Amino acid sequence: MYQLYYSPGACSLAIHTLLIELGQPFELINKNDVDFAAINPLGAVPVLRDGDTLIREGAAIVLYLVEKHGSELLPEAGTPERANALQWLMFANATVHPAYSKLFFIMRALDGDAAQDKAFEAAAQAAGKLWALVDEQLGKTRFVTGDKLGIADILLTVYANWGGFFTVDIPLGANVRRMLSDVSALPSFQKALTTEGVDYKAAA
Known part of the structure; x- marks a missing residue:
C-alpha cells in the first residue's frame, strides 16, 4: 500500500x-x-x-x-499527444507552482506595509499572465491538452485555490473558471477535498 x-x-x-x-x-x-x-x-x-x-x-x-x-490522464508514450501532456504537466509544476510560491514567500517574509503591497501586486501580475496563457488554450479545448481530462488540469485546479490566501487578486479568465468547475466537481477531487477538509472556492 x-x-x-x-x-x-x-x-x-x-x-x-x-x-x-x-x-x-x-x-x-x-x-x-x-x-x-x-x-x-x-x-x-x-x-x-x-x-x-x-x-x-x-x-x-x-x-x-x-x-x-496506466491511465488516460497521460497519453501513450512516444506520441505527440504525450509530449504535449508532459509540456503542460511541467508548465503547471515548474512554472505556475513557483509563481504561487513567490506569493507565499512575500506573505511570510514581509510585514503588511507598502513594500509588501507592491511585491504582492508584481507577483500577482506575473501569475495572472500565466493564467492568461492557460485561458487562451482553454478557449480551444475543454481541458489544457484536449477534450479529455489530463493530470495538468488537476494540478492547475489545486494551485488556483491558493489565490484565496492572499489579499491581492489573481485574475482567472472565464475559460479557466469553466475548467476549474469541471475538475473540482470530479468525484475523486471532491473526495480528496472532503478527506483533507479543504473548502474549494477558486471556480466561483
Missing part, C-alpha cells in the same frame, strides 16, 4: 486525487503528525512511499504512478 505524505490543500492534493482516480489503496499521512524532516529535509509535500521507494517531487510521483498503473 502506498503512503502519501500531505498537507491539507497543498500540491499533494493533486496526488491524493490521482491515487483515487487510479483506484489504488493508500495511507494518507499529515506531514505535521510525523518527523517529516527525516522523510524530506526540504519539508515539502507531496512525498510518496512505495515499499522501499521514496519519491519527493510531485511531477516524478505523477509519472511513476501513471506509468506503473
Whole structure:
C-alpha cells in the first residue's frame, strides 16, 4: 500500500486525487503528525512511499504512478499527444507552482506595509499572465491538452485555490473558471477535498 505524505490543500492534493482516480489503496499521512524532516529535509509535500521507494517531487510521483498503473490522464508514450501532456504537466509544476510560491514567500517574509503591497501586486501580475496563457488554450479545448481530462488540469485546479490566501487578486479568465468547475466537481477531487477538509472556492 502506498503512503502519501500531505498537507491539507497543498500540491499533494493533486496526488491524493490521482491515487483515487487510479483506484489504488493508500495511507494518507499529515506531514505535521510525523518527523517529516527525516522523510524530506526540504519539508515539502507531496512525498510518496512505495515499499522501499521514496519519491519527493510531485511531477516524478505523477509519472511513476501513471506509468506503473496506466491511465488516460497521460497519453501513450512516444506520441505527440504525450509530449504535449508532459509540456503542460511541467508548465503547471515548474512554472505556475513557483509563481504561487513567490506569493507565499512575500506573505511570510514581509510585514503588511507598502513594500509588501507592491511585491504582492508584481507577483500577482506575473501569475495572472500565466493564467492568461492557460485561458487562451482553454478557449480551444475543454481541458489544457484536449477534450479529455489530463493530470495538468488537476494540478492547475489545486494551485488556483491558493489565490484565496492572499489579499491581492489573481485574475482567472472565464475559460479557466469553466475548467476549474469541471475538475473540482470530479468525484475523486471532491473526495480528496472532503478527506483533507479543504473548502474549494477558486471556480466561483
